[in-house]
Amino acid sequence: MAFEGLAQRLQGTLQKIRGKGKIDEADVKEMMREVRFALIEADVNLKVVKEFVKTVSERAVGHDVMKSLTPGQQVVKIVKDELTNLMGGEQNPIQFARKSPTVIMMVGLQGAGKTTTTGKLASVLRKRHNKKPLLVAADVYRPAAIQQLETLGKQLTMPVFALGTDISPVEIVRQALAEAEKEHHDVVIIDTAGRLHVDELLMQELKDIRDLSTPDEVFLVVDAMTGQDAVNVAKSFDDTVGITGVILTKLDGDTRGGAALSIRAVTDKPIKFVGMGEKMDALEPFHPERMASRILGMGDVMSLIEKAQENVDEEKSKELEQKLLTQSFTLDDFLEQLQQVKKMGPLDELLKMMPGANKIKGLENAKVDEGQMGRVEAVIQSMTTAERNTPEIINANRRKRIAKGSGTTIQDVNRLLKQFEDMKKMVKQMTGMQQKGKKKMKMPGLDSFFK
Amino acid sequence: MSFFKKLKEKITGTNEAVTEKFKDGLSKTRNQFTSKVNDLVARFRVIDEEFFEELEELLLQADVGFETVMELIDLLKVEVQRKNIKDTAGIQSVISEKLVEIYQAGEELDNELNIQEDSLTVILMVGVNGVGKTTTIGKLAARLMAEGKTVMLAAGDTFRAGAIDQLVVWGERAGVEVIRQSEGSDPAAVMYDAIRAAKNRKVDVLICDTAGRLQNKVNLMNELQKVHRVISKEVEGAPHEVLLALDATTGQNALIQAQTFKEATNVTGIVLTKLDGTAKGGIVLAIRKKLNIPVKFVGLGEGVDDLQPFDPEKYVYGLFADGLEQEDTSVDK
Numbered sequence: 001m002a003f004e005g006l007a008q009r010l011q012g013t014l015q016k017i018r019g020k021g022k023i024d025e026a027d028v029k030e031m032m033r034e035v036r037f038a039l040i041e042a043d044v045n046l047k048v049v050k051e052f053v054k055t056v057s058e059r060a061v062g063h064d065v066m067k068s069l070t071p072g073q074q075v076v077k078i079v080k081d082e083l084t085n086l087m088g089g090e091q092n093p094i095q096f097a098r099k100s101p102t103v104i105m106m107v108g109l110q111g112a113g114k115t116t117t118t119g120k121l122a123s124v125l126r127k128r129h130n131k132k133p134l135l136v137a138a139d140v141y142r143p144a145a146i147q148q149l150e151t152l153g154k155q156l157t158m159p160v161f162a163l164g165t166d167i168s169p170v171e172i173v174r175q176a177l178a179e180a181e182k183e184h185h186d187v188v189i190i191d192t193a194g195r196l197h198v199d200e201l202l203m204q205e206l207k208d209i210r211d212l213s214t215p216d217e218v219f220l221v222v223d224a225m226t227g228q229d230a231v232n233v234a235k236s237f238d239d240t241v242g243i244t245g246v247i248l249t250k251l252d253g254d255t256r257g258g259a260a261l262s263i264r265a266v267t268d269k270p271i272k273f274v275g276m277g278e279k280m281d282a283l284e285p286f287h288p289e290r291m292a293s294r295i296l297g298m299g300d301v302m303s304l305i306e307k308a309q310e311n312v313d314e315e316k317s318k319e320l321e322q323k324l325l326t327q328s329f330t331l332d333d334f335l336e337q338l339q340q341v342k343k344m345g346p347l348d349e350l351l352k353m354m355p356g357a358n359k360i361k362g363l364e365n366a367k368v369d370e371g372q373m374g375r376v377e378a379v380i381q382s383m384t385t386a387e388r389n390t391p392e393i394i395n396a397n398r399r400k401r402i403a404k405g406s407g408t409t410i411q412d413v414n415r416l417l418k419q420f421e422d423m424k425k426m427v428k429q430m431t432g433m434q435q436k437g438k439k440k441m442k443m444p445g446l447d448s449f450f451k
Numbered sequence: 452m453s454f455f456k457k458l459k460e461k462i463t464g465t466n467e468a469v470t471e472k473f474k475d476g477l478s479k480t481r482n483q484f485t486s487k488v489n490d491l492v493a494r495f496r497v498i499d500e501e502f503f504e505e506l507e508e509l510l511l512q513a514d515v516g517f518e519t520v521m522e523l524i525d526l527l528k529v530e531v532q533r534k535n536i537k538d539t540a541g542i543q544s545v546i547s548e549k550l551v552e553i554y555q556a557g558e559e560l561d562n563e564l565n566i567q568e569d570s571l572t573v574i575l576m577v578g579v580n581g582v583g584k585t586t587t588i589g590k591l592a593a594r595l596m597a598e599g600k601t602v603m604l605a606a607g608d609t610f611r612a613g614a615i616d617q618l619v620v621w622g623e624r625a626g627v628e629v630i631r632q633s634e635g636s637d638p639a640a641v642m643y644d645a646i647r648a649a650k651n652r653k654v655d656v657l658i659c660d661t662a663g664r665l666q667n668k669v670n671l672m673n674e675l676q677k678v679h680r681v682i683s684k685e686v687e688g689a690p691h692e693v694l695l696a697l698d699a700t701t702g703q704n705a706l707i708q709a710q711t712f713k714e715a716t717n718v719t720g721i722v723l724t725k726l727d728g729t730a731k732g733g734i735v736l737a738i739r740k741k742l743n744i745p746v747k748f749v750g751l752g753e754g755v756d757d758l759q760p761f762d763p764e765k766y767v768y769g770l771f772a773d774g775l776e777q778e779d780t781s782v783d784k
Contacts, residue, residue, distance in 0.1 A: 037517060043702030046512050110725065110753075111581030111698060115612075141753070143589075143620030148613025151634075155612070196728045223581065227514040227702025229730035250580060253665040255704035278580075278610070342669075 008297070009034040023071050025061055031075050032057045042256035042295045045231045048265040056082050080292050087261060088288030092245065092270040094125075097216045100186040101134075103177070105213065107206055107237055108221035110194030113249035115145060117221050117275055118191040119152035120283035121247075124273075125187055126158070134185035136176040137162035138169040138209065139193035149191055156280060159183070169193070170208045177213060190215070197236030206241045218243045219272070222259060224251045230259035231266045238267045248286070249275035256295050329427065331388040334420060335380045338373060378406035379416050391417055495539050498531055502539065506546070514702050515733035519740065523549055554739050554763045562747050562760055565691045565719070566600070571649055572656045573682055573689035576722075577675060577712055578696035580663030583724035583750055585614065587696050588658050589621025590750070590758035596625055600655040605645030606631035607638040607678065608662040618660050624755055628652075638662065638674065639681045646685040659690070666711035679716045694747065696722045699732030709738045720747035723761065727751045 032053050039049045059078050096102045104121070106114045118135060125131040135153055137160055139145035146162045153160035161176040173190055180188045192209065195202035210218065220234060220243040237243055246263055251274045260271055271286040323329045380388065382405035387394050394402070394417065403410045495502040503524055510520045526549050527542075536542060566572045574591070576584045585608065592602045604622050606629055608614035615631050622629035630645035642659055649657040661678060664671035682689050695718045697705055712718050723732050726749045735746050746761040 040511060041517060041703055043514075043704070046508055109700065109728070111583060113581055142617070143624075144613045144616035146613075147616040148611070151612035196725075198729060223698070223700070225579070225698075225701045225704045227700065227705075227730065227734070228512045229514070229700050229728070232729045233700075250665060252668075253579070253704065254667040254707060255702075258702070 009038050027071070028057060028060045028075075031071070032060070035075070035079055038296060039258060039261075042258035042297070043225075043227050043230070043262075044258035044295065045228050045262035045265075048231070048262050051265070052082065052086070052261075076296070076298070080289075080296060080298070083261065083292035083295060084288045087264050087271065087286075087291055092272050094129075094272070095216050095244070096129075096187075100184075101177075101180045102131075102187045102217075103213045103215040104187065104189045105206075105210065105215040105218045105241075106189065106191050106221055107218060107241060107243070108194060109196065109223075109233060110142070112194065112221045112223045113275060114194060114221045115139070115148050115152070115191050116278070117219075117247055117249060117273075117283065118149065118189050119156060119280055120275065121219075121273070122158055122187075122189055123156055123280050124283055125189075126156075131187045132185050133158060133187040133189055134176065134180045134183070135160045136173060136188060136190045138172050138176075138190050140165040140167070140169055140172070141193045145191075145193065152280070159185075169205060170212060173209050173213050188213075197233050197240075203236070203240045210241055215244075217245060219245050219247050220263075220267075220269075221247050221249060222263060224248045224257040224259060224274075225253060225255040226259040228262075230262045234263040234267050238269065243267065243269055245270050245272040247271070247273045247275065247283075252276045252282070256297060257291065258295050260291050261295060327424075327428065329424065331380050331383065331391060331420060334423070335377060335388075338377060342373065375406070375408050375412055376416055379403075379408055379413055382406035391420060498536060498539055498542060503528065510733065513731040513733035514705075516703055516706070516737045519553065519733075519737045523553060526553070550736070551763050554736055556740060562720075562745060562762065564747065566656065567688075567691060571646075571654070571686055571689075572691045573646070573649075573686055574656060574658045574692045574694060575661065575679065575682060575690040575716065576659060576694050576696060577661050577716055577718070578663060579665050579698075579708055580611075582663065582696040582698040582701075583722075584608075584663060584696045585617050585621065585660055586753070587694075587722050587724060587748070587750060587758065588618065588660050589625055590755055591748070592621070592625040592627050592658060593755045594758055595656050596627065601653075602627045602656045602658065603645065603649045603652070603654045604629045605641055605657060605659040607641050607645075607660045609634055609636050609638050609641060610662040614660070614662065628654075639678050642678055642681050643685065646682065666708050672711065672715045676715050692720060692747075693718045694720050694722050695744070696724055697732070697735070697738075699723050699726045700728065700730040701732075701734065703734060705734040706737055706741065709742050709744055713742055713744060718744055720745055722746075722748045722750060722758075724750035727757075 035056065036049055036053050039052065040046060044052075056075075056079055059082070060075060094102075094104075106118050106121075108114050122133040122135055125133050135149055135158060137146040137149045139149075146165065150160050150162060152158075161172070161179055163172050163175065169192065176188060176190070179185075190209065190213065192206060193202070195206070197203065218241055220237050222230065222234070226233070234243075234246070246260075246267070246269055248257065248260055248271055251257060263269075264271060271291075273283050274286050276282045276284050323333055379402060382402045383394070387398060387402075394413075399410050399413045403413050406412075495505070506527075507520055507524055510523065511517070515523075523546075527545065530536075530545055530549065531542070534541075534545075536545070564572075564574070576588055578584050588604060592604060595602050602625070604618055604627055606615045606618045608618070609632065612634070615634060619629050619631065628648075630641065630648050632641050632644065638661060645657055645659065659678075659682070661675060662671075664675065666672065679690065679693070693716045695709060695712050697708065701708070709718065709721070721735060721738065721744055723735055723746050726732060738744055739746065746763075748758050749761050749766075751757045751759060
């Protein structure tokens with residue numbers, strides 16, 4: 001049920017236009033409609049979309065698109081460039097105070113990920129900026145919020161300043177600042193309680209904390225999955241407390257993340273970091289271009305590469321390469337390859353990340369058959385070690401046994417053996433190519449599963 | 452009798468306090484939405500293409516999503532033509548009527564929890580990170596206790612720092628026992644223990660917390676399936692309810708969340724949390740329509756009694772209450 005990206009959406013429109021040989025303003029308008037759809041489905045706020053589409057269509061009606069031979073690509077390019085521009089600008093490093101300590105306030109709605117991000121940020125500051133942060137547990141409302149920060153502090157071996165839940169957050173911050181001075185902490189990160197932006201009492205509390213601590217940075221922590229309401233939230237927090245930057249969390253999910261654009265458009269404050277996982281080191285700098293691709297559903301090569309790196313065991317791949325070169329690649333290795341690919345996530349998700357994957361013939365509606373992969377695994381697992389190492393010995397009797405053992409049919413077994421043979425041949429050709437200086441190929445034989 | 456009058460009678464006839472609570476929690480949503488609809492109605496005397504366009508935008512901003520909005524607009528256009536509605540005065544009730552209709556899709560809805568009469572009922576709570584699973588469990592436990600049930604909680608979020616402590620605090624507030632192991636232990640093992648304990652102590656309902664997980668993390672979804680398996684192995688027909696907690700602030704991704712969690716754990720109902728903010732959670736319409744998962748509860752605040760059963764009619768009533776009162780007075784005159 002994933003949503004169509006802009007490129008797919010435009011394809012339909014372009015099909016209609018193609019016969020005409022020349023596109024006019026009405027065609028551009030039609031394409032802009034698709035741009036609008038795509039952005040709204042990515043959760044970009046409607047008002048922001050309107051404004052944005054206006055800018056883009058002005059550019060599009062200009063000469064860029066109408067004269068182009070590939071209007072679709074041209075539109076996508078303009079949209080992507082504009083998106084990148086809007087969210088981008090120069091990288092925004094953290095503002096450190098001239099006189100220590102630097103005070104950072106974390107604010108946001110409930111469940112956005114403030115406490116986790118506080119821990120991650122502290123870790124980044126220590127690692128990359130050589131700072132000595134003090135974490136302040138100022139969330140006295142949510143049950144066990146203080147324990148959560150204390151646990152993170154323990155994991156990171158970082159001090160956490162907490163006074164329990166009976167003391168007002170403002171007082172906690174006052175004492176924390178004194179403690180920071182005494183213990184020579186050069187950064188103080190205040191983890192405030194999640195609150196609704198319409199809760200006047202709690203918003204006043206944030207103002208009080210701000211006035212007392214005069215923070216150098218106030219980071220609004222926002223869930224990347226946020227919908228249309230992102231603008232209300234960002235605007236309220238910015239108007240009342242005055243934010244200096246945004247941290248987008250849970251971007252390791254499969255949301256398009258249009259909220260990033262909404263917030264940027266409404267507050268004009270930079271997105272400084274993105275949260276990419278639950279581990280304490282999963283906080284990364286924001287890349288506007290990647291975000292633009294993502295919002296448009298255009299495939300994200302960088303993420304794909306990173307995903308592969310994350311899941312593929314370096315040593316194992318080297319070993320495999322060696323095996324491929326020496327032609328000693330066995331069914332066991334084949335199985336391992338399958339399992340590594342599977343670890344990276346559902347295959348159709350991976351496919352979607354590849355740019356242009358939707359253009360490959362027969363692949364546009366590719367439903368990768370994970371069941372088929374399961375059967376292949378079962379077949380191989382039903383073989384003896386000898387059979388896996390030298391498939392040539394698998395005769396009719398053995399085939400029957402393997403099929404029975406794996407709950408498949410003899411045809412399935414035959415198919416796999418044939419695939420494996422084909423693959424070996426292919427590898428042979430490729431390694432031949434490689435010796436002539438061509439690029440290396442990884443994961444051979446994968447294509448036989450994309451039907 | 453108009454739709455609203457029937458609705459109002461039905462509601463005032465039942466439970467005043469609950470309705471008030473619902474209205475209170477929804478007041479921000481309602482004020483915003485209703486005032487916008489009123490605006491719209493005031494600005495447009497006649498119903499034309501432009502009116503529909505504005506209405507479309509209004510609904511899109513409530514995160515209802517394109518498909519559902521288009522469907523509603525089409526329905527409305529037909530209705531307007533059929534009933535020959537020319538001006539905007541009468542349109543408000545038609546809008547809400549159609550919204551309820553889309554949600555119900557012609558089915559009689561049963562939002563009751565599937566509670567077993569004389570044996571253990573197991574409720575499994577699932578969802579992505581930070582949507583309010585643990586808080587909802589606390590509230591749900593209090594609610595079931597108030598209905599005279601004995602309740603036990605299983606601290607199945609062994610991953611997130613402080614999650615177990617958080618559930619323990621809620622357990623204390625609601626006065627129920629919490630079965631826990633240490634942080635980092637196998638959640639399936641916690642469930643196993645908890646079910647044993649629940650059977651031994653003959654409690655009526657066991658509510659199982661799980662760690663938040665993003666739906667595209669294959670390993671974590673597999674882990675959740677394992678938890679589900681362990682539960683169904685230990686108690687026949689369990690889990691009797693799998694509730695997906697959904698943050699009302701979430702946009703279109705909620706649909707993918709619902710789909711993926713349904714595939715993994717056969718979700719039986721949704722708890723729409725944080726509805727006391729300005730977000731409207733309009734995506735539940737699409738979820739109900741496409742995946743046939745009903746919303747069973749809504750979270751309207753942080754208090755222990757801020758969990759209310761979801762009733763689409765009340766929900767719409769909440770959205771349009773102001774409009775209704777106006778309509779009523781004008782009729783009385």
